[in-house]
Amino acid sequence: KRFSGTVKLRNIPRPKLRICVLGDQQHCDEAKANDLPHMDIEALKKLNKNKKLVKKLAKKYDGFLASESLIKQIPRVLGPGLNKAGKFPTMLSHSESMTQKVDETKATIKFQMKKVLCLAVAIGHVDMTPDDLVNNIVMAVN
Numbered sequence: 001k002r003f004s005g006t007v008k009l010r011n012i013p014r015p016k017l018r019i020c021v022l023g024d025q026q027h028c029d030e031a032k033a034n035d036l037p038h039m040d041i042e043a044l045k046k047l048n049k050n051k052k053l054v055k056k057l058a059k060k061y062d063g064f065l066a067s068e069s070l071i072k073q074i075p076r077v078l079g080p081g082l083n084k085a086g087k088f089p090t091m092l093s094h095s096e097s098m099t100q101k102v103d104e105t106k107a108t109i110k111f112q113m114k115k116v117l118c119l120a121v122a123i124g125h126v127d128m129t130p131d132d133l134v135n136n137i138v139m140a141v142n
Helices: 024-032 041-046 049-062 074-078 096-107 129-142
Strands: 001-008 019-022 063-067 090-092 108-113
Touching: 001 019, 019 024, 019 096, 024 096, 041 049, 041 074, 041 129, 049 108, 063 096
Parallel strands: 019 063, 063 090
Antiparallel strands: 001 108
16 A cells, blocks of 8 residues: 655755765765765764654754664664654765765655555756756656
8 A cells, every 4th residue: 555665866955955974984974075964973862762852853854864884873872863763874984985985875766655646746946957957757656
């Protein structure tokens, strides 16, 4: 009955998507260099599983990237808040470039079909060229 999935589009449909990096020291330094919002494990521990604070964090950003070393600790440190909001972090390893991973996250759209038989998904923005839009529409539909 239910249907959900993700599709990576060729062109970024929402360039203004806010993504936060939950990282170890190396990733935090890289995020700082790239001017991306970031938090380390100590900052996450300060939230102390406080539901309101975790919810606030989930609302503030549209997506999260987390270091491989931290991804297992996140549910333990933050509780189920991020997962409930449907924003569980994507894994970020040291071998791949952070800006590439951020762009990839921005280009990925989520499909979720529940009881209502219709899907609404962002596949483009006003400043895109018609060709880019066509590419994204074809990718999303297929």
